Amino acid sequence: MKKFNKKAYIQSIKSLHSADQADSLESLTTENQASVLKTHIKYFHPDFIAYLIEETRDDILHMIPNKQLVNLIRYLDLDDAVEILGDFETVELVNILSKLGTQKRERIEESLRYPENSAGRLMNRDYLAMQLNITVGDLIDQLRTSRSGPRDFYNIFIVDDLNRPIGYVPSGRVLRSKTTKKLKDIIYKDIHVINSEDNIEDIAYTFRQYGLVSAPVVNPDNKMIGIMAVDDVVEIDHEESEDDMRKLGGLFVNDFYKGALTSATSRFIWLGLNLLTAILASLVIDIYSDQLQQMIAIAVLMPIVASMGGNAGTQAMTIYVRAIATKDINKSNYSKLIIKEFLIGTINGLALCLIMGLIAYFWFESMILAIAISIAILINLGFACLVGIIIPVTINKLRIDPALASGIVLTTFTDVFGFLSFLSIATFILQL
Amino acid sequence: MKKFNKKAYIQSIKSLHSADQADSLESLTTENQASVLKTHIKYFHPDFIAYLIEETRDDILHMIPNKQLVNLIRYLDLDDAVEILGDFETVELVNILSKLGTQKRERIEESLRYPENSAGRLMNRDYLAMQLNITVGDLIDQLRTSRSGPRDFYNIFIVDDLNRPIGYVPSGRVLRSKTTKKLKDIIYKDIHVINSEDNIEDIAYTFRQYGLVSAPVVNPDNKMIGIMAVDDVVEIDHEESEDDMRKLGGLFVNDFYKGALTSATSRFIWLGLNLLTAILASLVIDIYSDQLQQMIAIAVLMPIVASMGGNAGTQAMTIYVRAIATKDINKSNYSKLIIKEFLIGTINGLALCLIMGLIAYFWFESMILAIAISIAILINLGFACLVGIIIPVTINKLRIDPALASGIVLTTFTDVFGFLSFLSIATFILQL
Numbered sequence: 001m002k003k004f005n006k007k008a009y010i011q012s013i014k015s016l017h018s019a020d021q022a023d024s025l026e027s028l029t030t031e032n033q034a035s036v037l038k039t040h041i042k043y044f045h046p047d048f049i050a051y052l053i054e055e056t057r058d059d060i061l062h063m064i065p066n067k068q069l070v071n072l073i074r075y076l077d078l079d080d081a082v083e084i085l086g087d088f089e090t091v092e093l094v095n096i097l098s099k100l101g102t103q104k105r106e107r108i109e110e111s112l113r114y115p116e117n118s119a120g121r122l123m124n125r126d127y128l129a130m131q132l133n134i135t136v137g138d139l140i141d142q143l144r145t146s147r148s149g150p151r152d153f154y155n156i157f158i159v160d161d162l163n164r165p166i167g168y169v170p171s172g173r174v175l176r177s178k179t180t181k182k183l184k185d186i187i188y189k190d191i192h193v194i195n196s197e198d199n200i201e202d203i204a205y206t207f208r209q210y211g212l213v214s215a216p217v218v219n220p221d222n223k224m225i226g227i228m229a230v231d232d233v234v235e236i237d238h239e240e241s242e243d244d245m246r247k248l249g250g251l252f253v254n255d256f257y258k259g260a261l262t263s264a265t266s267r268f269i270w271l272g273l274n275l276l277t278a279i280l281a282s283l284v285i286d287i288y289s290d291q292l293q294q295m296i297a298i299a300v301l302m303p304i305v306a307s308m309g310g311n312a313g314t315q316a317m318t319i320y321v322r323a324i325a326t327k328d329i330n331k332s333n334y335s336k337l338i339i340k341e342f343l344i345g346t347i348n349g350l351a352l353c354l355i356m357g358l359i360a361y362f363w364f365e366s367m368i369l370a371i372a373i374s375i376a377i378l379i380n381l382g383f384a385c386l387v388g389i390i391i392p393v394t395i396n397k398l399r400i401d402p403a404l405a406s407g408i409v410l411t412t413f414t415d416v417f418g419f420l421s422f423l424s425i426a427t428f429i430l431q432l
Numbered sequence: 433m434k435k436f437n438k439k440a441y442i443q444s445i446k447s448l449h450s451a452d453q454a455d456s457l458e459s460l461t462t463e464n465q466a467s468v469l470k471t472h473i474k475y476f477h478p479d480f481i482a483y484l485i486e487e488t489r490d491d492i493l494h495m496i497p498n499k500q501l502v503n504l505i506r507y508l509d510l511d512d513a514v515e516i517l518g519d520f521e522t523v524e525l526v527n528i529l530s531k532l533g534t535q536k537r538e539r540i541e542e543s544l545r546y547p548e549n550s551a552g553r554l555m556n557r558d559y560l561a562m563q564l565n566i567t568v569g570d571l572i573d574q575l576r577t578s579r580s581g582p583r584d585f586y587n588i589f590i591v592d593d594l595n596r597p598i599g600y601v602p603s604g605r606v607l608r609s610k611t612t613k614k615l616k617d618i619i620y621k622d623i624h625v626i627n628s629e630d631n632i633e634d635i636a637y638t639f640r641q642y643g644l645v646s647a648p649v650v651n652p653d654n655k656m657i658g659i660m661a662v663d664d665v666v667e668i669d670h671e672e673s674e675d676d677m678r679k680l681g682g683l684f685v686n687d688f689y690k691g692a693l694t695s696a697t698s699r700f701i702w703l704g705l706n707l708l709t710a711i712l713a714s715l716v717i718d719i720y721s722d723q724l725q726q727m728i729a730i731a732v733l734m735p736i737v738a739s740m741g742g743n744a745g746t747q748a749m750t751i752y753v754r755a756i757a758t759k760d761i762n763k764s765n766y767s768k769l770i771i772k773e774f775l776i777g778t779i780n781g782l783a784l785c786l787i788m789g790l791i792a793y794f795w796f797e798s799m800i801l802a803i804a805i806s807i808a809i810l811i812n813l814g815f816a817c818l819v820g821i822i823i824p825v826t827i828n829k830l831r832i833d834p835a836l837a838s839g840i841v842l843t844t845f846t847d848v849f850g851f852l853s854f855l856s857i858a859t860f861i862l863q864l
Contacts, residue, residue: 017622019641027765128604143607153604154586154645171603172560172585176575190449208670209451211663213586213645231643234666238640241673242754248681249750250743256751256760260775267747268780274743275784278736279791285732292728299724299731300717304710306735307847311682311706315699318681319688322674328688333459343692348700352707359711415735 004032006040014043022051025060026257037063046075049084054239056257058087070099078104079124079232082111086121119203120196122236123217123226126150129159130183132166137179154229155214158187163223165216167191193218194228203228204237205327244325247403248318250274273408281306281415288423291430297364298426301373306418308352309380313414314407316341316388321402324392334393341385349381368429376422380414383421387413436464438472446475454483457492458689469495478507481516486671488689490519502531510536511556511664514543518553551635552628554668555649555658558582561591562615564598569611586661587646590619595655597648599623625650626660635660636669637759676757679835680750682706705840713738713847720855723862729796730858733805738850740784741812745846746839748773748820753834756824770821777817781810800861808854812846815853819845 009032013024021044025033041064049072052060061069061084073081073096085093085108097105107125114120128149130139139156143149156174158167167187177186192210194203194217206215207230217226246254250270255263285292285302292299320337323329329337357374361367391409392402441464445456453476457465473496481504484492493501493516505513505528517525517540529537539557546552560581562571571588575581588606590599599619609618624642626635626649638647639662649658678686682702687695717724717734724731752769755761761769789806793799823841824834 017642019643023641140607144610151605151608152602154602170584170586171607173583174607175572175603176583178576204670207663208667209455210449211451211667213661213663229645230662230666231639231645234662234669235640235643237666238636238669238673241670241677245673245677245680245754246750248677250747251750254751256755260772261779263772264776264779267744267776268783270747271740271743271780271784272787274739275736275788278739281739282732282736285735289728289732292731293725296721296725296731299728300714300721303717303735303738303847303851304707304714307706307710307713308703311703312699315682315702318678318683319686322677323688340692340695344696344699347693347696348703351700352703355704356707415739419735 004028004035006032006036009036010040010043018045018048019051021045021048022053026053026056030059030259033060034063038065041065041068046072047077047080050076050080053254053257055254057084061087066095070096074100074104077124078107078111078126079122082108082121086112086116114196117200118196119194119198119217119228120225122200122203122232123194123196123228124150124232125226127157127216127224127227128153129157129163129165129216129224131160132158132182132184132187134183135179136174136177136181136183136186139174139183140179155227156183157216157224157227158183159224165191165193165218165224168214168216170213191216193222196220196225200236201240201325204233204240207233208237240325244321244403247401248321248407250407252404270408274411277408277412277415280412281419284416284419285423288427291423291427295366295369295426295430297366297369298372298423301360301369302419302422304356305373305376305380305422306415308377309384309414309418310411312345312348312381313384313388313410316344316385317392317406317410320389320392321406324396324402329393338386338389341389342382345382345385346378348385349378352381353377369426372422372426372429375425376418379421380418383417384414436460436467438464438468441468442472442475450477450480451483453477453480454485458485458488462491462691465492466495470497473497473500478504479509479512482508482512485686485689487686489516493519498527502528506532506536509556510539510543510558511554514540514553518544518548546628549632550628551626551630551649551660552658554632554635554664555626555628555660556582556664557658559589559648559656559659560585561589561595561597561648561656563593564590564614564616564619566615567611568606568609568613568615568618571606571615572611587659588615589648589656589659590615591656597623597625597650597656600646600648602645623648625654628652628657632668633672633757636665636672639665640669672757676753676835679833680753680839682839684836702840706843709840709844709847712844713851716848716851717855720859723855723859727798727801727858727862729798729801730804730855733792733801734851734854736788737805737808737812737854738847740809741816741846741850742843744777744780744813745816745820745842748776748817749824749838749842752821752824753838756828756834761825766825770818773817773821774814777814778810780817781813784813785809801858804858804861805854807857808850811853812850815849816846 013021049061097108111121126149153171155168155170157165160166167189168191169183169186173186192206192212192215194206194215196217196219212230214227214229216224217228219225251267253266255266320329353374356377357370360373361370387410392406395405396402445453529540543553558581585603587600587602589597592598599621600623601615601618605618624638624644624647626638626647628649628651644662646659646661648656649660651657683699685698687698752761785806788809789802792805793802819842824838827837828834
């Protein structure tokens with residue numbers, strides 16, 4: 001192993017963009033991260049901490065000396081500061097907040113009162129809201145002289161007398177309009193508001209669905225209290241998709257940047273659950289051990305039935321876990337989709353059971369075996385596609401994350417049902 | 433089945449946002465879609481076609497009478513028009529293009545010369561580029577009087593004498609600056625350019641990595657030829673993630689909006705491949721049928737070994753398929769990651785082999801079986817984690833989509849190796 005050259009490392013990162021600095025730091029070992037941050041934090045742009053991935057951010061933040069950490073947070077945008085401070089324990093949090101200016105502290109505290117991942121927590125409280133009757137000329141004068149409000153912005157929101165959003169004007173449109181025009185002459189009224197308690201999935205859906213650049217956040221009285229911008233949403237939406245993808249693959253966290261032991265521990269839970277499922281399937285097989293001894297070909301073929309069911313079920317489940325996340329599935333189409341899945345399972349079941357029946361017949365020269373595996377594959381495919389839609393929808397109704405739990409429940413069903421159906425059908429035909 | 437009430441349907445969608453109109457239309461049956469579009473297309477906002485999902489867009493476009501289709505395309509933004517026209521056959525395309533105005537036709541043709549999914553095809557050719565020495569006052573005057581350039585925009589790009597992008601100014605910042613300031617006084621220089629041949633994954637990565645709102649697209653001479661905006665990227669990035677997720681679940685296309693027969697056909701390919709894999713595993717089992725007959729408990733336990741290997745391999749594979757997509761894996765960390773996966777596999781293998789060894793011993797009261805399954809699980813877990821990283825990386829090097837092909841190759845390896853190792857170890861110990 002080469003020795004880590006801290007000087008050369010600092011040289012290589014100091015002129016990078018803060019996002020690349022964050023990536024580079026994440027790729028170091030924990031010891032080297034701690035060593036670099038302890039002595040050379042000044043070579044990092046303060047907002048590099050906003051670009052750290054969630055999984056390692058907490059560890060890295062705790063390596064930064066307290067005084068420097070407060071300085072970094074002072075520099076950050078409010079929404080970034082809130083996101084980072086949400087990770088801290090209460091004692092540390094109080095300690096850090098006490099060192100910030102009153103205004104910033106109060107605004108951070110206000111945001112932290114909203115639940116994690118809600119619009120109230122994620123929004124930016126710095127935005128421009130104007131009334132309908134102001135002219136373009138007056139607006140520009142006001143923007144030039146006033147020091148309040150954001151320095152850079154993309155949309156100007158229009159609110160009524162009660163501070164309820166009624167429209168917006170893109171800043172480019174203001175630049176292209178005559179100074180005598182009023183905002184009501186150039187307003188866009190197709191506004192999509194975000195509620196302060198909306199969660200990130202809802203927000204990402206609204207932005208994607210309507211191609212928004214920024215949107216006002218309102219409180220339960222419909223009054224404007226902040227904005228969300230698409231550049232924040234793109235990151236959030238990306239992480240949500242990645243999250244679901246990982247969960248479907250049996251991972252609770254992204255362990256790409258974690259050490260082998262931590263990764264092994266977090267992956268073990270899933271494997272342990274799968275071991276239970278596999279043992280359950282073996283218990284089913286054990287019931288039929290006499291029949292297996294009588295006709296060992298059954299043992300040779302039985303994994304095929306379970307595997308086909310598992311794969312067909314996973315296909316359906318993948319579709320519906322995502323359809324739930326993107327709100328494409330609802331009461332009105334649920335029963336239609338159940339019928340559709342049953343049809344898909346039956347069609348593919350018919351095709352596969354014919355193929356497999358012929359193979360089994362020529363392989364083992366046994367009509368009994370061919371008939372048993374054909375029937376088992378047919379009913380398994382229909383069953384697998386059905387549970388592939390019913391399981392994620394039911395789990396979602398129980399308020400459990402369908403991406404996380406569907407896979408293991410599905411495997412249990414398709415494995416147990418796969419072995420049970422094939423072995424019981426074969427036994428039944430053998431007895432005839 | 434209730435009869436479709438076209439009048440009531442039109443009533444229900446005519447005041448919806450175009451994105452919701454597209455969703456609503458997608459949820460109809462093919463016959464009803466055709467019927468609605470044939471007679472009532474005027475109740476749809478022209479840009480509803482830009483919101484149709486890729487999988488159904490082509491079918492729906494072909495239901496629209498040709499004359500109306502040309503009208504819709506006339507109304508669309510250039511980038512949307514290009515995206516849609518990219519789906520058409522050459523003959524139809526020439527026919528439609530001939531009915532558009534010269535300027536629009538030429539610009540569309542220019543875009544269509546770039547490959548599908550490249551920045552040159554996806555970019556918008558309508559943007560604002562200014563030079564450094566212009567003052568804010570002159571800029572605003574020019575914007576107010578000129579009719580060229582986009583009506584709404586968020587950033588003004590700054591180019592040098594050779595039309596190479598060197599920075600940008602957010603339009604909000606222009607509004608907040610004194611009229612005597614020059615653009616060079618308020619320019620942001622941290623610009624990230626997109627190359628015209630960059631593909632959507634590269635573009636999405638750049639936007640996410642640097643939190644961009646819009647970015648200039650340049651040709652190979654580094655000259656500015658267009659822009660890409662984040663609201664287009666958010667959609668593209670979302671579709672990319674969804675695509676990978678589906679492929680990992682064994683789906684080639686999103687069949688949520690397709691009929692049962694079409695869905696069954698597209699899912700069959702994957703199931704057919706999996707049948708081959710399962711038969712291969714059964715062939716391995718068949719080699720050991722004498723030993724199975726001798727000790728049927730081996731047949732009862734053998735699915736556990738294959739299942740544990742499959743799950744551990746899938747966990748690793750999920751991590752690395754995504755790491756490849758997000759460019760987190762490279763030559764410098766590949767060998768480190770291989771060692772890490774081997775360690776993870778060994779750690780979890782040790783834990784699971786102890787648990788399963790004890791269970792097998794007490795279940796079948798056989799030390800031979802307990803030892804055999806323990807050794808098999810240990811070496812299977814190490815093997816599975818190793819192939820979980822090596823397979824996607826190798827497949828990617830062969831220029832095959834790792835999300836699509838990794839799963840089936842992995843299952844083949846873990847199934848065959850799982851049965852082979854357990855059965856051969858058990859046979860070996862039985863012979864001692």
